[in-house]
Amino acid sequence: MTGKTTNPGAGSREAGAATALLVAMYVQFLDFVCRRKAALVCRHCEKWFAPKKRGTEFCFTSCRAASFYYTRKKPALEMHKAGVPTSDIATRLGVSEDRVAGWVKETG
Numbered sequence: 008m009t010g011k012t013t014n015p016g017a018g019s020r021e022a023g024a025a026t027a028l029l030v031a032m033y034v035q036f037l038d039f040v041c042r043r044k045a046a047l048v049c050r051h052c053e054k055w056f057a058p059k060k061r062g063t064e065f066c067f068t069s070c071r072a073a074s075f076y077y078t079r080k081k082p083a084l085e086m087h088k089a090g091v092p093t094s095d096i097a098t099r100l101g102v103s104e105d106r107v108a109g110w111v112k113e114t115g
C-alpha cells in the first residue's frame with residue numbers, strides 16, 4: 008500500500024458525464040433534423056441559424072433592422088444628399104414616399 012487515497016470511480020463518472028453530454032447533443036440534433044427546419048444563413052451577418060418560423064431570413068431582429076438600414080435607409084439618405092427627389096427614392100427602394108420623407112426629416 009502506498010497510502011494514497013484514490014477514488015477509483017472518479018474516472019468512470021467523468022466518462023459517464025461526457026457520454027451523457029454527447030447523448031444529449033445527439034438527441035438535440037435529431038430533434039432539429041426531424042422537425043425539418045433547415046438551418047439558414049442570415050441575410051445580414053451570414054451566420055448559420057435555426058429559424059423559428061417559415062419565411063425568416065435573419066438570425067435576430069437586430070440583423071433584420073441592420074439589413075433594412077443598409078439596404079433602404081442609408082441609400083435613401085445618400086440619394087437625398089445627391090439631390091434625387093423623394094418620390095424617385097421611394098420608387099427605387101420600394102418604400103413609401105412618406106417613409107423616405109420621414110428619414111430625411113429625422114436626420115435633419
Ligand SMILES: [Zn+2]
Pocket residue numbers: 049050051052053054065066067070
Ligand atoms: Zn444575423
